[in-house]
Amino acid sequence: MPAERKQVLDEVAARWNGRVQLSPEDGSESAYRLECEPAELSEVCNWLFSDLHYSFGGLVVEQLTRWELRYVFYGGPGAGWLHVLTHLAPSDYRVPSVSRLVHAADWHEREVEDLFGLVFEGHPRLGDFVLHDDAWHEGVAPMRKSFDGRQPVTHRAPDQNWKPRQIVEEAGAFLMPIGPIYATATGPVHFQLETVGEDVIRVQPRLFYAYRGLEKIAEGRRAEDVLLIAERISATSAFAHSLAVCQAVERICHMEVPPRARALRIFVAEFERLRHHVAAIEGICESTGLAVAAAQASILEEDLLRLSCVLTGHRYLFGLGTFGGLTINLDDSACNRAAAQVREVAEKLSRLERMLSISSSFLDRLEEVGHVSAGEAGDFGLVGPIARASGVSRDMRKAQPYSGYDQIEFEVPHESEGDGYARLRMFFREAAQSVRIISTVGQAVPGGQVRAPEVSFRPGAALGWVEAPRGAALHWIRLGEDGVVDRYRIITPSFANWHGFRLAAENFAFQDFPIILATFALSVHENDR
Amino acid sequence: MSQWVIKGLRTGVKSTRYPRAEETAAGISPGLPTAATLPLEVAQSLVARCPADALELAPAGVDVNLRRCIHCFRCVRGTNSPLGWEHSYEWATAVSGGNDQKRQFGPAFDRSVHILVVDTGDCGACLNEVRQLNNPYYNMHRLGFFLTPTPRHADVLLVVGALTDHMRVPLRKAYDAMPSPKRVVAVGACALSGGIFGRSFMCAGGVAELLPVDVEVPGDPPPPLAILHGLLVAVGRKPPARLHRAVSDSVGNASG
Ligand code: SF4
Numbered sequence: 202m203p204a205e206r207k208q209v210l211d212e213v214a215a216r217w218n219g220r221v222q223l224s225p226e227d228g229s230e231s232a233y234r235l236e237c238e239p240a241e242l243s244e245v246c247n248w249l250f251s252d253l254h255y256s257f258g259g260l261v262v263e264q265l266t267r268w269e270l271r272y273v274f275y276g277g278p279g280a281g282w283l284h285v286l287t288h289l290a291p292s293d294y295r296v297p298s299v300s301r302l303v304h305a306a307d308w309h310e311r312e313v314e315d316l317f318g319l320v321f322e323g324h325p326r327l328g329d330f331v332l333h334d335d336a337w338h339e340g341v342a343p344m345r346k347s348f349d350g351r352q353p354v355t356h357r358a359p360d361q362n363w364k365p366r367q368i369v370e371e372a373g374a375f376l377m378p379i380g381p382i383y384a385t386a387t388g389p390v391h392f393q394l395e396t397v398g399e400d401v402i403r404v405q406p407r408l409f410y411a412y413r414g415l416e417k418i419a420e421g422r423r424a425e426d427v428l429l430i431a432e433r434i435s436a437t438s439a440f441a442h443s444l445a446v447c448q449a450v451e452r453i454c455h456m457e458v459p460p461r462a463r464a465l466r467i468f469v470a471e472f473e474r475l476r477h478h479v480a481a482i483e484g485i486c487e488s489t490g491l492a493v494a495a496a497q498a499s500i501l502e503e504d505l506l507r508l509s510c511v512l513t514g515h516r517y518l519f520g521l522g523t524f525g526g527l528t529i530n531l532d533d534s535a536c537n538r539a540a541a542q543v544r545e546v547a548e549k550l551s552r553l554e555r556m557l558s559i560s561s562s563f564l565d566r567l568e569e570v571g572h573v574s575a576g577e578a579g580d581f582g583l584v585g586p587i588a589r590a591s592g593v594s595r596d597m598r599k600a601q602p603y604s605g606y607d608q609i610e611f612e613v614p615h616e617s618e619g620d621g622y623a624r625l626r627m628f629f630r631e632a633a634q635s636v637r638i639i640s641t642v643g644q645a646v647p648g649g650q651v652r653a654p655e656v657s658f659r660p661g662a663a664l665g666w667v668e669a670p671r672g673a674a675l676h677w678i679r680l681g682e683d684g685v686v687d688r689y690r691i692i693t694p695s696f697a698n699w700h701g702f703r704l705a706a707e708n709f710a711f712q713d714f715p716i717i718l719a720t721f722a723l724s725v726h727e728n729d730r
Numbered sequence: 731m732s733q734w735v736i737k738g739l740r741t742g743v744k745s746t747r748y749p750r751a752e753e754t755a756a757g758i759s760p761g762l763p764t765a766a767t768l769p770l771e772v773a774q775s776l777v778a779r780c781p782a783d784a785l786e787l788a789p790a791g792v793d794v795n796l797r798r799c800i801h802c803f804r805c806v807r808g809t810n811s812p813l814g815w816e817h818s819y820e821w822a823t824a825v826s827g828g829n830d831q832k833r834q835f836g837p838a839f840d841r842s843v844h845i846l847v848v849d850t851g852d853c854g855a856c857l858n859e860v861r862q863l864n865n866p867y868y869n870m871h872r873l874g875f876f877l878t879p880t881p882r883h884a885d886v887l888l889v890v891g892a893l894t895d896h897m898r899v900p901l902r903k904a905y906d907a908m909p910s911p912k913r914v915v916a917v918g919a920c921a922l923s924g925g926i927f928g929r930s931f932m933c934a935g936g937v938a939e940l941l942p943v944d945v946e947v948p949g950d951p952p953p954p955l956a957i958l959h960g961l962l963v964a965v966g967r968k969p970p971a972r973l974h975r976a977v978s979d980s981v982g983n984a985s986g
Contacts, residue, residue, distance in 0.1 A: 333896050343931055354895070354931045381900050384879030386847045386861040388854060389897060410896045411851040414932035426781055429802055429926050436855030436951070480858075493734040499865035500744060506862070507757025515760045516953060517855050520803035528807045556733060726854040 205279035206233070209253065213245075221245060227661060229452065231281035231601065239296045242272075242287050247302035249274045249283060256595055257582045258282075258666075259692035260309035261677045262317055264346050267291050270313075272299060272306065273664065273675065273692075277600050278607075282664070289319075298324035305582025308700045318342030331409045335363030343417055350417040369395040369402050377711075381410045388725030399710045404703040411729040419689035424450055424658065424678070427686055428522060431676065434691060435727035436517045437480065440473045441669035442691075443522035445676040448603060449665030450524050453680055454658055460647040462526030463605045468536060468642045469527075470604075470667070471635040473518060475543065476505040477670035478586075478632040479550065481722035485625050486557075488719035489566045497553050501546050512539050525653030533646060540643035547636040554629045567621035571705035571717035574619055581701035584694045585672020586627040587721055591619035597668035611638050621720040628722070658684030669694055671722065695727035744866040748955055749873075749962055753819075759953040762821065763805055764814035767791040772811045779804045782919070782926065785813075796821065796948040797922040822915075822947045822960035824970040825938075833911055833944060835965050839885060841874040843965055846884035846908070850901055850937060851927070852891030855951035856918035860890060862954040875961055881907035886964055887941070888957075892920040892927040893934040905941050913944040913964045918951050925950060945970070 213221050213235060220241055226232035237245055249255040258273035268289035275282045289296060298321035300307040308330075310321040315331040318340065328334065332341065343350060367376050375396050381389035389410035395403040415434060419427050431446040432439040444466055451458060458466075483498035506516040512535060513521050521527055531539075557563055573583070578591040588595070594615035598606040614630040616623035662679035672694030679688040698721060706717045746753045763784075768776070768791040776792055777785045784798035785805060792813065806812040835843075849857050863870040864877075878884050881904045889901070905914070916937045919925035924935035937943060947960035962968035 336895060336899075348931070350931050351929075352931060353929065353934065381897070382846070382848055382881075382904055385877055386857050387849070388857060389849045389851070389900070410900070411849065411891065411894060412896060412932060413851050413892060413894060413927045414930055415927075417932075418927065418930050429781060429800065433853035433855070433926055436853045436858060439853075439855075491734070493738040496866050497737065497741065499862070500741070500867065503862055503865050503867050507755065510757035510760055514803060515801060516757070516859075517951070519801055519855075519950070520807070523808075528803065556737065560734070724854060726852065729851075 203279040203281070205276075206281050209280065209283070216248075217241065217245070226282070226284055227663075229282070229663065232284060232664070233281070234284045234286055236286045236288075239287050239289065242270075242285065243297055243299045243302050245285050246272050246274075246299045246306070249285070250303045250305070254579075255280065255283065256600075256673075257303055257305040258673065258675050259690075260306060260313060261690045262313050262319070262344075263679065263688050264317070268293070268319070270296060275601055278602065282601070294318060295320045295322055297322050300324055304580045305697070308696065316342060316344040318345065329407075331412055333407075333409070335360040343414065350414060350420065367395065369397065371397050373397050374402070390725045394711070394714065396711055401706060401709060401711055401714055404706040406699060406702065408699060408725065409729045411726050413730065415730045416689050416691060419686050422686055424524070424680060424684040424686055427678065427689055430689075431691075432517075432519050432522075434693065434730055435695070435724045437477050437724065438473065438669045438671065438674070438727060440469050440518040440522060441667045442674055442676070442693075444470060444604070445665040445667045445669075445674050446678065447522050447524055447665065448667070449663045449676050449678045450656075450680070452663035452665065453661040453678065454524070454656055456525050456653050456656060458526055458604075459650045459653060460605075461649045462651050462653075464642050464646045465527055465531055465536075465651065466522075466604050467606065467609065468531070468639060468646070469513070469518060469521065471638045471642075472505070472509065472539070472543070474670045475546070475632050475635040475639070476502060476509070477722075478628040478635070479505060479546070481628045481719075482550075482553075482625065482632075484719040484722065485567070485621075485628075485716070486563075488716045489563055491560070491563050494553060494557060494560075494563075497549070501549060504542075504546060508539060508542055523652065524656045526651050528652070530651040536643045536646055540639050543636055543639050547633065550629065550632060557625075564622060566713070566716050567625060567720065569620050570709060570713050571621045571624075571720055572619055573701065573704045575617070577704050578619065578701065581704065582697050583672075583701045584697045585668070585670070586631055587624060587698050587701075588672065589613070589615040590623040590627045592617040595673075597666055597673050601666060603667065609638060609641060621717060624720040624722075656684075662688070671695055671724065671727065672697065691730050693727045693730065695724045699723055699728045741866070745869045745872060746867055746955070748958065749968060753955060758955055759817060759819040760801055760949075761815050761817040762796060762949070763794050763799060764816050765791065765793050766814050768811070776805050776809070776811070776813055779809065797946065798919060798925075799948065800919050800926050800950040819953055819955040820959045820968070820971050821949060821952060821956045822945055822963045822970055823972060824945055824963055825943050833913055833942075835885065835911055835913070839965055840967075842876070843874060843885050843961070844876050844878040844883050845886045845888050845961070846878055846881050846904060847888045847890070848897070848901055848904055850889055850891040850897040850921070851894035851933065852918060852920055856890035856921070859951045859954050860888065860917065860957060863958060868954045868958060870958060870961070873958075873962075881905070882909065884908050884912070886913050886915055886961065888915045888917060888961075889921050889937045889941075890917045892924045893937050893939055895932050895934070898934070898940060901937070901940060914941050915945045915947065915960050915964050916943045917947045917957055917960060918949060920950075922946050922948060
């Protein structure tokens with residue numbers, strides 16, 4: 202056991218003196234369980250989060266023989282994963298809220314309250330969240346096992362007069378509703394912007410218009426079908442999410458992934474990241490009205506979509522990931538050709554970056570706009586390039602390496618300003634690193650099989666994780682007999698970053714709002730699931 | 731700012747010649763499975779592999795119901811007897827119920843059609859492909875198609891995604907606010923049949939559960955040119971394709 206983890210575990214034993222039970226998590230060398238009574242829960246979580254600076258990964262709730270609440274934390278490579286667990290009797294549904302102290306857990310607890318009907322005592326704000334209050338009966342808890350997710354729910358007629366709460370009460374305060382339908386092709390989200398004069402004082406996104414109940418509809422299906430669902434959480438990160446599911450199932454079933462498949466997975470994952478970042482750059486240029494730059498970036502995005510299709514058969518990489526490897530082999534010459542084309546894209550991208558960096562009217566819209574400090578980013582548990590733009594430089598590929606990332610040389614860039622321009626630079630810098638990885642890996646893909654022999658499923662549960670293009674994605678899967686899914690929990694980077702979006706958008710001028718939104722590169726679909 | 735003007739001019743014309751000529755660039759479409767004549771045993775095993783119930787046993791082989799196909803490639807990968815695959819993109823079809831005269835566009839719509847895009851709960855793939863229609867490669871403005879922010883100006887309602895519970899009211903309101911004549915184009919397997927999200931406590935299946943649909947564009951997601959074809963079908967500038975590929979069709983046998 203690495204010294205760092207041992208030290209933490211020793212200190213847990215000393216501090217809570219037997220009130221926190223320590224045990225290794227099944228089937229994992231890097232994860233430890235810390236089990237405690239509900240009364241101890243927030244203290245333990247807060248100690249990990251605030252004192253030891255572990256990142257909060259997410260909350261996984263399961264309805265087993267009793268309720269199990271699992272608050273997942275991770276540190277650097279030596280620290281590994283710590284799962285803080287507490288249990289409730291089946292008839293019990295009250296638990297003290299952790300998010301009073303660990304703000305990153307705020308939305309996780311709200312979601313569980315809505316979907317499982319558990320009550321987090323002391324939580325500052327519960328209510329209208331995943332299930333919209335104007336359409337759903339109080340007391341419906343669709344994630345409970347007794348709820349049949351295959352049947353349509355009979356509703357009361359939606360309340361047409363439902364109004365959001367207005368908080369700002371100053372003279373001249375105005376509530377501006379925006380969405381969920383837009384002028385351009387945009388995912389469905391509704392904003393309540395509370396403004397006084399020019400300034401947006403309060404931003405409340407109302408999400409989950411695209412809530413498709415993915416965690417629920419996965420239950421009772423075969424593990425292979427969960428891959429189809431994972432790919433369709435958010436199409437722009439389809440491969441990343443399917444890879445996380447694969448890694449969770451491979452962990453449960455003790456499958457070895459052949460070296461060729463591991464390398465190709467990195468190749469494709471970085472390809473996807475590059476495409477995502479190019480699209481994010483395009484979005485930022487478009488939001489500022491810089492049409493030629495947006496067109497240049499959109500040409501590159503389409504080039505990469507076409508290249509995905511030529512390489513894998515699908516423009517969004519659907520159907521490529523599978524347990525134990527990939528469904529098709531990408532032969533060496535195809536990889537080399539793709540890597541060469543990617544380098545061409547990279548050259549055009551860096552020319553675009555140079556031109557943008559001297560377009561002062563463009564920079565004026567981004568610099569010192571939409572500011573998020575490192576402290577705020579940490580408290581809210583922001584992830585990915587958005588967190589790294591504020592100086593929080595954690596990246597799953599380095600913190601908890603998977604698929605062989607620890608064998609590859611690359612950097613995780615970060616910035617410190619935390620404004621719109623820092624986020625734009627992050628997308629450019631990370632794109633360049635992805636190109637570097639694609640070149641390195643593409644040159645020397647190990648030979649051999651691209652897929653392990655037929656999978657034999659075993660019952661069990663495990664976590665799979667990746668650094669998706671938008672940041673850390675965690676997938677928890679519990680398999681029953683014959684590879685049937687008992688529980689599927691999806692924790693996405695957009696969920697974390699939507700939570701913190703208001704930090705950036707509040708107290709800026711109204712006309713900055715769409716620009717700040719673009720610099721966050723959020724996905725509604727990835728958030729809503 | 732002159733540097734941007736020069737940059738724009740240097741890039742030259744990228745736009746496809748479609749619909750005047752066929753587009754043949756690589757990677758513009760993932761293609762579709764085709765119906766095939768097969769021995770019963772093989773046909774049965776392929777039908778069983780399809781997670782979306784898109785394959786149907788036919789007397790002489792397998793038929794494909796494109797409304798349901800989610801491009802998972804399980805009927806072509808990891809099997810010794812793969813189904814055929816065609817690399818086309820003109821996939822849009824007219825729904826027979828939508829041939830109501832009142833819903834037809836007259837000549838006034840030939841060169842200017844305003845489109846309202848509504849995402850009723852997709853994964854972002856169809857939405858992203860719709861977004862590509864504005865990139866220089868597809869540039870739908872050259873064909874007189876424009877996105878509009880308001881249903882009051884919209885002639886076509888383009889819907890992507892399965893119909894989630896929370897989008898029922900916004901979708902209904904948007905449709906009701908559109909002036910007549912108006913047409914609905916449903917894009918992608920989810921908007922057609924619910925796709926992988928199917929029917930559940932949150933999804934009612936396709937958009938046809940709530941609104942009359944005039945044109946259906948299959949695919950998961952349909953590539954930009956298929957969506958463009960759908961818009962051209964909606965305004966009567968291109969003939970529709972067929973959605974159900976049967977072994978007995980000549981179309982179905984033209985696999986490539
Ligand atoms: S590609 Fe389409 S037809 Fe083939 S198995 Fe998948 S869903 Fe079924």
